[in-house]
Amino acid sequence: MSVRSVAAPVPLPFYRQTYAQVLLAIALGAVLGHYWPAFAESLKPLGDAFIKLVKMIIAPVIFLTVVTGIAGMPHLNAVGRVVLKAMIYFLVFSTLALVVGLVVANVVQPGAGLDIDPATLSTKEIATYASKAHDISLTGFLLDIIPDTVVGAFTSGNILQVLLFAVLFGISLTLASERARPVVAFFEALTEPVFKLVHLLMKAAPIGAFGAIAFTIGRYGIGSLSNLLFLVATFYLTSLLFVLVVLGAVGRLAGFSIFRLLRYLKAELLLVLGTSSSEAALPSLMEKMERAGCDKSVVGLVVPTGYSFNLDGTNIYMTLAALFIAQATNTPLTLGEQVALLLVAMVSSKGAAGVTGAGFVTLAATLSVVPSLPVAGMALILGVDRFMSECRSLTNFVGNAVATIVVARWEGALDREALDDALLNRAGGDAALIATQGEQP
Secondary structure, rough: OOOOOOOOOOOOOOOOOOHHHHHHHHHHHHHHHHOOHHHHHHHHHHHHHHHHHHHHHHHHHHHOOOOOHHHHHOOHHHHHHHHHHHHHHHHHHHHHHHHHHHHHHHHOOOOOOOOHHHHHOOOOEEEEEHHHHHOHHHHHHHHHHOOOHHHHHHOOOOOOHHHHHHHHHHHHHHHHHHHHHHHHHHHHHHHHHHHHHHHHOOOOOOHHHHHHHHHHHHHOHHHHHHHHHHHHHHHHHHHHHHHHHHHHHHHHOOOOOOOOOOHHHHHHHHHHHHHHHHHHHHHHHHHHHHHHHHHHHHHHHHHHHHHOOOHHOOOOOOHHHHHEEEHOOOOOOOOHHHHHHHHHHHHHHHHHHOOOHHHHHHHHHHOOOOOOOOHHHHHHHHHHHHHHHHHHHHHHHHHHHHHHHHHHOOOOOOOOOHHHHHHOOOHHHHHHHHHHHHOOO
């Protein structure tokens, strides 16, 4: 493990803990957005700048974690075994999330009674998303994983391109054996300053969360939720039940409490909530999963892959939103058409990985499989999609944290004592994390 344990970390004052600062920033941003919306909208660059800062460091974090993790594996067949187990997990629970969204939509019927004529809906604002949906294909997605150049993998912003190169390079280092030891040692030494940079960037998290939430409330207004409040509430409640019941049961079987995991990740969850981006917390998630006893190689392989293949929140959203549109426009769907929607969503949710506005883009691609279902109906939920994106990101984030622990346990690469220490806060929370980086709390 690259993260050293600390025997007795000094607790940080409440006001210096990351989660407290982000929580305060979100509250202040919401108030500003509600009472001074015009000024709040102008703060959008704060949120955008923070997300760009984090994305800047994601590629080096993934590369170093994966390369040093694979180089430390005793056998190369362990790499394929971890990836296979992760993919099986992703397929099962992503499909389950789609089914949950489908079932809830049929039972609750959030769009029933709206009686909206699709011909009266404007498609101007959704044209961009619809055009991107036509570009989604499984073949194109698979080819896009291969970067044009090695440097291109780090500049494209595609997590899977970095992951592919890191896996291949890590395998090459292992095959080179002793002659590659100096290179491995260099990458291991480089890991520490890179993660120190992550901590430095995270100091700007409250500013980023403040700007992002202020813009969201200022632009769309809390009042914009009123017309579609039932849909938004249904989605949030469904996602919450999926996390607490489904992922909670998985956690119990794996020997940990989902509530303790959520408490352990509270700072990252608040950051995701404030920025509406699970990528904003990706570096911190990788570090915390390793600190919680998951082997570095498992963390490096499962977390980045999960960000593209394990999108539980996005999957719930897609089937729920698709049936909401059908119900709102009085478009009856047969069981066969609903199954077709589900099957297409399984592919489209992977094909749009890394696409801006992926949730909305995949929804457009999914709707296109049923000719009778009006794509124009997406205009109904465009106004509240921003509010639903927070829930999508939160559910995706938690799903990947659970997946990492489960796969590590399957692989026999989970330190149960370190996991218990982390989840029970015996490791000292943020104070321990700062101490491990050589900083004074």
